[in-house]
Amino acid sequence: MKVVVQRARDARVMVDNEVVGSINNGLMLLVGITHTDTLDDIKYVADKIVNLRIFEDDEGKMNRSLLDVNGDILSVSQFTLYGDCRKGRRPNFMDAAKPEYAEKMYEFFNAEIREKGVIVETGTFGAMMDVQFTNVGPVTLIFESK
Structure with missing residues (x-):
């Protein structure tokens, strides 16, 4: 599993x-699922993301988590995170x-986060989606479960 995490002032996705x-x-997430991902991978990444201290405290230091700031998440499935560009031009x-497995795991990931409040x-x-957001900082991190 790969997730690009971006701190966002606002975010929206259109179809x-x-x-x-x-x-x-809150956080803008681009979520990629690979065929070897397990429920344990999903739970691990979901827990890390909601507890990651990347929001500023009163002193301007990144000491607060998404839970601390009552932030929301915009989660967008992104199979292209698993694009390998090392060989050739495509x-x-x-x-x-595969889409059936990826969708099931993606839904489980979102449900895991919702269970944390x-x-x-x-x-x-x-779907073909248009994603717009304002990255604050900018703060961008990449999580991989493996």
Whole structure:
């Protein structure tokens, strides 16, 4: 599993020019699933993300988690995170999970985060989406479960 985590002032995802998910103050997540991901991988990454201290405290230091600031998450499925560009000119997506498996694991990931008390908005799995957000800091991190 790979997740690009970006601290966001605001974020929204649109499908066919219609907003299907949006947040204010929280995290923008691009979520990639590979065929070897397990439920333990999903739980590990979900827990790390909601407890990661990347929000500023009163002294301007990154000491607060998403839970501490009551932030929300916009989670967008992103199979292209598993694009291998090392050979040739077209990315190879062989490491990305098949859609049926990826969707099930992606939904489980979002449910895990919701169980921790966080509001999770999403895009539409498998759809062509337009994503817009304001990255604060900027703060961008990449998590991998393996």
